[in-house]
Amino acid sequence: MLQNAFTLESLLETHDLPFVIINADLRIVAVNRAWELSFGVDRQQQVGRPCCADSGRCRHRQLFQSLEGYAGVHGGVGTVPPELSFNVRGFPLLDADGTLYLGETLAPISKPTGAYSGPTMIGQSAAFTRFKSTLLQAAVSQAPVMLLGETGTGKELAAEFVHRQSPRADADFVIVDCTILGEDLFESELFGHEKGAFTGAAVAKKGLFELANGGTLFLDEIGDLPLSQQPKLLRALESGQFRRVGGTTMLKSDVRIVCATHRNLADMVKAGRFREDLFYRLSVFPVDVPRLRDRKQDLPVLIDFFLEQLGGRDGRTYRLNQQALIKLLQYGWPGNIRELRNCLQLAAGLSQNGVVSEACVHFMQPLNQSAAVEATVAATPERKPCLNSLAELEADFINSLIVKYQGNRKLIAAEMNISERTLYRKLNRLNLN
Numbered sequence: 001m002l003q004n005a006f007t008l009e010s011l012l013e014t015h016d017l018p019f020v021i022i023n024a025d026l027r028i029v030a031v032n033r034a035w036e037l038s039f040g041v042d043r044q045q046q047v048g049r050p051c052c053a054d055s056g057r058c059r060h061r062q063l064f065q066s067l068e069g070y071a072g073v074h075g076g077v078g079t080v081p082p083e084l085s086f087n088v089r090g091f092p093l094l095d096a097d098g099t100l101y102l103g104e105t106l107a108p109i110s111k112p113t114g115a116y117s118g119p120t121m122i123g124q125s126a127a128f129t130r131f132k133s134t135l136l137q138a139a140v141s142q143a144p145v146m147l148l149g150e151t152g153t154g155k156e157l158a159a160e161f162v163h164r165q166s167p168r169a170d171a172d173f174v175i176v177d178c179t180i181l182g183e184d185l186f187e188s189e190l191f192g193h194e195k196g197a198f199t200g201a202a203v204a205k206k207g208l209f210e211l212a213n214g215g216t217l218f219l220d221e222i223g224d225l226p227l228s229q230q231p232k233l234l235r236a237l238e239s240g241q242f243r244r245v246g247g248t249t250m251l252k253s254d255v256r257i258v259c260a261t262h263r264n265l266a267d268m269v270k271a272g273r274f275r276e277d278l279f280y281r282l283s284v285f286p287v288d289v290p291r292l293r294d295r296k297q298d299l300p301v302l303i304d305f306f307l308e309q310l311g312g313r314d315g316r317t318y319r320l321n322q323q324a325l326i327k328l329l330q331y332g333w334p335g336n337i338r339e340l341r342n343c344l345q346l347a348a349g350l351s352q353n354g355v356v357s358e359a360c361v362h363f364m365q366p367l368n369q370s371a372a373v374e375a376t377v378a379a380t381p382e383r384k385p386c387l388n389s390l391a392e393l394e395a396d397f398i399n400s401l402i403v404k405y406q407g408n409r410k411l412i413a414a415e416m417n418i419s420e421r422t423l424y425r426k427l428n429r430l431n432l433n
């Protein structure tokens, strides 16, 4: 269900990546289990430490001043060695008392060479096997890949798979979240900036294009890239050259592009919202990512995989009883694999002695009404009116927040305890833009 606010504990373990919560005094309030495992530190050692060595001018301070979320490549937090770089996403959060915090996820931009230890794509169905072999073909082709699929189907995972299976596997896989890079951030994040290029540019910084040299640049949600920024991307892709903001020297970077979107880009081109030349440049190797409801044969292996993962995290064993399994199999999964993972996470938390019964299984309200209705018709037609009204309920709730915060997305997202990126998608799906 929608939450107006959060408790720190409830939020911590909803992130698979290392996740940190920082307060307005720029001190670490909490880190999650993934943090402990990734950096080999006890969470109690982190709490109370300053976020950064120079917290006078860090990104965290800036967020508390501007309430603007951020995404980009930055150094670590707390005791994480400063020389390590991460793909970082930060956003404002409000707790149940209305106190403002900052939440930040850190994803390593480069995995250790040698055996790949990243997330695994699970599946055995015919649809999944076809999909995986298409990805393998794409990986070796070196052509730009466009991954098309609903939210939560595993596009980011597929992009990383393409990179790991390609001749560029030993170089970096760099993620660009196009929903967060608005007009003002796009150029400096993608191409970097020189010292003094703008207020706050205290030191020169490499852009994501430069960091991905020799590797793969993953442009996630490319359909959300502002039209005004599209020519700049096209130019860099065609020439392989770019300038840092405030710089005069032309730089070169050899990157392989993989993109993903849940939007119909061809329709966007027709409507004049996406450049046709960029569309053709990026869509050389299009790949459809299958929806979970079209590969339900994979549910048992995916369920085992996630329960084992959760068990490892919690130091216990979880198992489903048969009624719970039937309930999961009958559902349409409009939010795909992400929704399955979240559903199991809640179910495991509610389980008694590790046994997940039918009563522990709860489904979220759908984000995408048409997908939900389609999924429900395929599975349990009698639930359709209920799902419709839930979507309406969600739209009503968001509308009330739009009025309350006069359309300020940062504050609405913070009150809903979701990222601005997720809010942006909800607004689009519910036609509230």
Ligand SMILES: Nc1ncnc2c1ncn2[C@@H]1O[C@H](COP(=O)(O)OP(=O)(O)OP(=O)(O)O)[C@@H](O)[C@H]1O
Pocket: 016, 119, 120, 121, 122, 123, 149, 150, 151, 152, 153, 154, 155, 156, 157, 158, 260, 262, 305, 337, 338, 341
């Ligand atoms: N085949 C799979 N096996 C195991 N886990 C998977 C698989 N596909 C996706 N996941 C997991 O599901 C979650 C959602 O995947 P991912 O973020 O790649 O989806 P996405 O399509 O990029 O979503 P969005 O469009 O919302 O960005 C992640 O936790 C991912 O690890």
